[in-house]
Amino acid sequence: MNRYPLWKYLVIAVALIIATIYTLPNFYGETPAVQVSSTRQSITVDTALMGRVEEALKAQNISPDGLYLDGSSLKIRFKDADTQIKARDAIQHALGDSYIIALNLLPASPQWLADLKAYPMFLGLDLRGGVHFLLQVDMQAAIDKTMERYAGDIRRELKNKQVRYGSIKRNGNVLEVQLRDADTLKAAQNVVSRTLPTLVVSSDDAAYKLTATLKPEEVTKIQGDAVKQNISTLHNRVNELGTSEPIIQQAGPNRIVVELPGIQDTARAKDIIGRTATLEVRMVEDDQGKVSDALAGNIPAGYDLLDEATSHGDSKILVKKDVELTGDNINNAQAGFDENGAPAVHINLDSTGASIFRQVTAENIGKRMAMILVEKGRAEVVTAPVIRSEIGGGRVQISGSMNPAEANDTALLLRAGSLAAPMNIIEERTVGPSLGKENIEKGFHSTLWGFAAIAVFMVIYYGVFGVFSAISLAVNVFLLLAILSILQATLTLPGIAAIALALGMAIDANVLINERIREELRNGVPPHSAIQAGYGHAWATILDSNVTTLIAGLALLIFGTGPVRGFAVVHCIGILTSMFSAVLVSRGLVNLWYGRRRKLTSLAIGQVWKPEK
Amino acid sequence: MELFRIKRDIPFMSYGRLTTAISLVTFILAVFFLATRGLNYSVEFTGGTVLEVQYQQSADLNLIRDSVDSLKLGEATVQSLGSSSDVMIRLPNKPGTTSAQLSDKVMSLLKAKDSTVQLRKVDFVGPSVGEELVTHGLTAAILVCLGIMAYLAIRFEWRFAVSAIIANMHDVVIILGCFAFFRWEFSLTVLAGVLAVLGYSVNESVVVFDRIRENFRKPGLRGKTTASIIDNAITATMSRTIITHFSTEMMVVSMLVFGGPALHGFAMALTIGIIFGIYSSVLVASPIALWLGVSREHMVKPVKPKEEAVV
Numbered sequence: 001m002n003r004y005p006l007w008k009y010l011v012i013a014v015a016l017i018i019a020t021i022y023t024l025p026n027f028y029g030e031t032p033a034v035q036v037s038s039t040r041q042s043i044t045v046d047t048a049l050m051g052r053v054e055e056a057l058k059a060q061n062i063s064p065d066g067l068y069l070d071g072s073s074l075k076i077r078f079k080d081a082d083t084q085i086k087a088r089d090a091i092q093h094a095l096g097d098s099y100i101i102a103l104n105l106l107p108a109s110p111q112w113l114a115d116l117k118a119y120p121m122f123l124g125l126d127l128r129g130g131v132h133f134l135l136q137v138d139m140q141a142a143i144d145k146t147m148e149r150y151a152g153d154i155r156r157e158l159k160n161k162q163v164r165y166g167s168i169k170r171n172g173n174v175l176e177v178q179l180r181d182a183d184t185l186k187a188a189q190n191v192v193s194r195t196l197p198t199l200v201v202s203s204d205d206a207a208y209k210l211t212a213t214l215k216p217e218e219v220t221k222i223q224g225d226a227v228k229q230n231i232s233t234l235h236n237r238v239n240e241l242g243t244s245e246p247i248i249q250q251a252g253p254n255r256i257v258v259e260l261p262g263i264q265d266t267a268r269a270k271d272i273i274g275r276t277a278t279l280e281v282r283m284v285e286d287d288q289g290k291v292s293d294a295l296a297g298n299i300p301a302g303y304d305l306l307d308e309a310t311s312h313g314d315s316k317i318l319v320k321k322d323v324e325l326t327g328d329n330i331n332n333a334q335a336g337f338d339e340n341g342a343p344a345v346h347i348n349l350d351s352t353g354a355s356i357f358r359q360v361t362a363e364n365i366g367k368r369m370a371m372i373l374v375e376k377g378r379a380e381v382v383t384a385p386v387i388r389s390e391i392g393g394g395r396v397q398i399s400g401s402m403n404p405a406e407a408n409d410t411a412l413l414l415r416a417g418s419l420a421a422p423m424n425i426i427e428e429r430t431v432g433p434s435l436g437k438e439n440i441e442k443g444f445h446s447t448l449w450g451f452a453a454i455a456v457f458m459v460i461y462y463g464v465f466g467v468f469s470a471i472s473l474a475v476n477v478f479l480l481l482a483i484l485s486i487l488q489a490t491l492t493l494p495g496i497a498a499i500a501l502a503l504g505m506a507i508d509a510n511v512l513i514n515e516r517i518r519e520e521l522r523n524g525v526p527p528h529s530a531i532q533a534g535y536g537h538a539w540a541t542i543l544d545s546n547v548t549t550l551i552a553g554l555a556l557l558i559f560g561t562g563p564v565r566g567f568a569v570v571h572c573i574g575i576l577t578s579m580f581s582a583v584l585v586s587r588g589l590v591n592l593w594y595g596r597r598r599k600l601t602s603l604a605i606g607q608v609w610k611p612e613k
Numbered sequence: 614m615e616l617f618r619i620k621r622d623i624p625f626m627s628y629g630r631l632t633t634a635i636s637l638v639t640f641i642l643a644v645f646f647l648a649t650r651g652l653n654y655s656v657e658f659t660g661g662t663v664l665e666v667q668y669q670q671s672a673d674l675n676l677i678r679d680s681v682d683s684l685k686l687g688e689a690t691v692q693s694l695g696s697s698s699d700v701m702i703r704l705p706n707k708p709g710t711t712s713a714q715l716s717d718k719v720m721s722l723l724k725a726k727d728s729t730v731q732l733r734k735v736d737f738v739g740p741s742v743g744e745e746l747v748t749h750g751l752t753a754a755i756l757v758c759l760g761i762m763a764y765l766a767i768r769f770e771w772r773f774a775v776s777a778i779i780a781n782m783h784d785v786v787i788i789l790g791c792f793a794f795f796r797w798e799f800s801l802t803v804l805a806g807v808l809a810v811l812g813y814s815v816n817e818s819v820v821v822f823d824r825i826r827e828n829f830r831k832p833g834l835r836g837k838t839t840a841s842i843i844d845n846a847i848t849a850t851m852s853r854t855i856i857t858h859f860s861t862e863m864m865v866v867s868m869l870v871f872g873g874p875a876l877h878g879f880a881m882a883l884t885i886g887i888i889f890g891i892y893s894s895v896l897v898a899s900p901i902a903l904w905l906g907v908s909r910e911h912m913v914k915p916v917k918p919k920e921e922a923v924v
Binding site for chain 2: 126134136270424425426427428429430431432434435438439442443445446447449450451453454457458461493494497500501503504505507508511512515519537540541544545547548549550551552553554555556558559560561562563564567568571
């Protein structure tokens with residue numbers, strides 16, 4: 001009577017097989033690897049690059065264990081850490097600075113597991129070692145910067161339309177334009193509201209004063225853009241650190257999380273994250289005599305010979321040492337298209353920048369100007385366009401001989417010079433690699449010994465039924481690990497604690513069932529009915545108690561941050577898997593063991609004590 | 614093996630006055646310690662910087678304290694962590710200084726004194742983050758309570774929901790009281806542990822309530838008073854309650870023993886929570902339910918008389 005239909009056994013078997021496959025990668029460990037990726041859209045990582053890397057390695061007599069091209073990065077696996085370092089140097093030498101070459105660890109699980117998309121769990125910083133930063137973007141500064149730009153725009157537009165005004169003042173988030181009389185006030189209002197539709201304009205007729213504020217949706221947009229720009233700037237900077245899998249993402253409306261696994265030199269990480277690259281505009285010297293002198297190694301006084309990275313490869317460019325303009329005067333740079341539909345970069349200068357730019361362009365028509373990004377003491381020419389005419393008004397457009405990807409890169413690099421708004425580090429966590437290893441070990445040991453203690457106790461106390469309970473508890477661990485691996489969840493130390501706790505709590509269901517069966521036997525119910533009644537009665541209780549636990553888990557998941565969240569994810573999944581394994585799997589085992597015996601006189605569920613009547 | 618050989622129902626409900634008194638005293642004590650001593654919040658809540666460093670041999674705490682104090686960074690706490698070679702240095706937030714550079718400063722100073730020192734962990738938390746964590750933690754706790762109450766009210770009866778939550782809050786307050794009394798550090802992980810206890814401990818009440826409902830429905834127990842029905846339910850589930858808790862406790866103690874300092878607070882919160890969980894679910898929740906006046910009518914829906922065809 002206690003038999004499962006075949007499909008139930010099949011469900012259990014399939015679940016077990018899937019669980020085993022997806023848990024497996026976690027046991028293989030990791031092998032050293034080198035990862036090559038590109039920061040720029042115009043430089044792609046493709047099979048051609050793979051060939052170059054292979055050749056470079058061959059030239060050094062290094063034989064990689066495998067090369068993998070996935071999406072935008074190339075990963076090369078090596079036998080040991082020594083080869084890995086040697087290979088990194090060789091690749092770096094062969095490819096130059098256009099690529100990011102980072103040391104990485106790849107899962108060592110066999111290929112067929114990777115083909116099944118079975119990957120190991122991602123280890124959190126507390127288990128792996130690394131740095132975590134929480135940065136807060138100063139939104140007021142971003143708004144201030146925008147308001148300054150609008151003040152310049154209003155000034156310019158009023159001048160263009162020849163509206164005479166007294167002064168433009170910024171008062172917090174409000175711009176105040178003082179005008180002479182009612183006529184100019186009206187004219188100014190017309191000009192501003194027509195040319196700058198993102199502003200809300202109101203006029204004070206008595207004082208001839210025009211006030212302009214940002215529309216609320218514009219404020220939200222500015223804040224969103226500020227965070228986005230800061231994130232892309234951070235991406236560029238973090239890439240220099242050569243971290244394999246940096247995480248840079250928005251957390252809440254004005255915060256950014258930066259996680260750098262494996263980085264130990266926090267001082268350097270902080271330095272790079274907090275640094276501002278500077279952008280300089282300087283004039284190019286195209287006089288052939290001076291250029292050939294410089295290329296011969298004889299750089300004239302007052303000049304620098306710099307690299308220019310283009311899609312055709314690197315070239316040298318001779319620029320004057322005098323800085324005409326810096327990135328501080330650049331408000332924004334966006335990729336787009338010019339009036340002919342060709343890719344272009346649009347640059348927005350502030351008012352000081354605009355007047356300097358007008359002067360410089362007026363004096364140098366026909367010559368080239370270089371936009372140079374100076375970072376970590378190294379200067380690189382981002383772009384060097386020819387000046388065609390005098391450019392006033394602070395709106396600059398660079399176009400010609402570039403594709404959309406290059407335009408994007410250029411805009412990004414020009415923006416990289418400045419953060420949209422300053423950021424402060426409001427949280428920092430550093431975990432050393434030895435501590436990470438220890439944490440894994442400690443978490444593993446506590447789970448193992450706890451599990452062993454429970455299993456031994458269950459077997460002693462409940463006999464064969466105890467063995468079933470212990471097996472279903474082990475199945476629970478496998479299922480839990482498999483689901484976490486499939487979801488590619490990040491495992492942290494609180495997560496390991498949650499696994500341990502899930503086991504400690506999951507045994508409750510088995511205890512409930514076993515006690516119920518004993519109770520039925522005590523009341524003189526025959527064994528088969530006792531099993532059925534025991535599972536039946538216990539099920540309602542198990543469901544109720546798990547739902548209440550799940551409610552607590554979900555609340556933790558919603559409101560938890562950091563370690564609490566890591567705990568909550570595992571806790572919730574653990575509750576679900578324990579219901580499956582405690583009820584379905586243990587019942588399956590019982591049915592397999594006892595189901596075929598028609599004449600069952602007793603159950604091996606430990607001693608059942610009956611009170612003397 | 615059978616550990617629990619209980620011949621007759623234990624009259625738990627007649628001890629109600631005594632157990633309620635005990636609960637009340639422990640509860641008041643816990644609240645008292647929480648009020649007077651307060652929780653020893655970790656750096657996650659208060660803001661500040663914590664460094665964990667490891668020496669090759671035993672560290673001289675006084676020497677470290679003196680050298681950290683020489684930096685004039687405010688009131689620093691230096692204490693050993695687990696073993697004598699592991700040291701924890703806690704520094705308060707100081708407005709004006711870029712706290713991110715703080716750890717580098719301290720480390721270079723310690724390195725100058727003893728080059729074997731190794732940085733194991735740094736936690737820096739700005740002042741604004743802590744307040745948010747407190748509000749989020751409280752919201753989570755309130756949400757857990759409301760969710761559990763709503764579920765129990767639907768599945769059982771509001772009287773059970775209320776008494777289960779009171780029993781639970783009693784556990785949580787006692788855990789917090791212990792943390793306040795011993796000045797153990799209250800971190801985010803401990804908070805997770807406390808909230809997990811909230812979910813776990815209610816299990817107990819659910820199991821007992823389930824039995825009470827079942828007993829109300831049993832024809833054999835129809836004539837009995839509510840108190841004796843509750844006594845019977847508690848006695849019947851006694852063995853399971855203790856064995857389950859014992860098993861979970863084994864796991865938690867294993868974490869306490871093998872888990873190291875990182876899991877210590879979490880395991881401690883659970884250890885206390887589980888022990889009090891047994892007590893409160895049996896001896897706090899049920900008397901309150903009785904006192905709120907649960908009865909058979911609340912649990913057993915009246916059977917509608919069958920509509921039969923009439924001529």
